[in-house]
Amino acid sequence: MADDVDRGRKSIGARRNPASAGAILDAAEAVLVEAGYSGFSIEAVARRARAGKPTIYRWWPSKAALLLEVYQRQKRVDVPDTGILEEDLVGFLTNLFSHWRETSSGSVFRSLIAEAQSDETAAAALAGYAGGRRAHTGQIIERAKARGEVAADIDAAVVADLVASYAWRHLLTNRLEEPEAAIRKVVRYLLQGITAPGR
Template identity: 80%
Template structure:
């Protein structure tokens, strides 16, 4: 690496230098791919990225925070907009299950959830991620409200939590091969309820 390139990657304080951040995230992906979750460490990432551990910890306060950024960087899950809430949610869950099944992201996310049970920094990072995910999934419900498809007083983020609960349960119990009919039934229960009319 040239001196000019090395200088360009140096830290610029608390604000992330985009080139340095990209190098660190790339190194983190490579370490994760080669060593797996159990072999992943900030030390290994720092060595590979030629970055100081203090720089990494300044931008990512924990291993879990860095892994969640790697997870989000790899995540390619469409949030459909079919103008029908049930179809949007079914499409989202099918895409998510497929992504978790076909990439290493599912096992990484499962490991993060497990670590969050005994590590406060991992739990905080996961809670931050879940807040953002809840808002993003909730947008499908907000669009349905705007169309008059669901009641105006429906809590979009609570619906998002119900959908996430279904997804996380299937991830944690290795049931990502669920057929579309089952996903569709679960979504119907969430959207239409289960009480007799």
């Protein structure tokens, strides 16, 4: 019986072999480009990577987990650190929208969100990823706290969720051409609130 991966790369069990894992991720990206999300399958990735399905499932327990790693591998979004919270958030959202719009990662992530509505493994993978992203985006708020720009009792994770909600809504409704002025307006509402002065 053939090994899980071709003779040039050996599986080493639950611990990933970097060469094998890299070949599988390369294959997954190529399948996405050629076949799109609807044509993406573990079988297609295994064929292209010359890897066994057991190896792929050992390292990525679901199709969603593999796709999320492909998404994270593709994601290159600069997070500004200008010393001004408004500029940091506007810059981050502008860069994120541009990345989703100009690469395949936007359609991959949109499809993952959709699949998570009916697939428990996709939902669990997405929840794990979202938790990490919440902490990452929350660092923008924590930096502002350290500068005295944000009240000490503000929950950075809640603010990160609000930012993510705005971004995900635009992704899911394919409204990624949002001009900077519109993004800035939303950020100002978030930072300044909507309560009338003196109330």
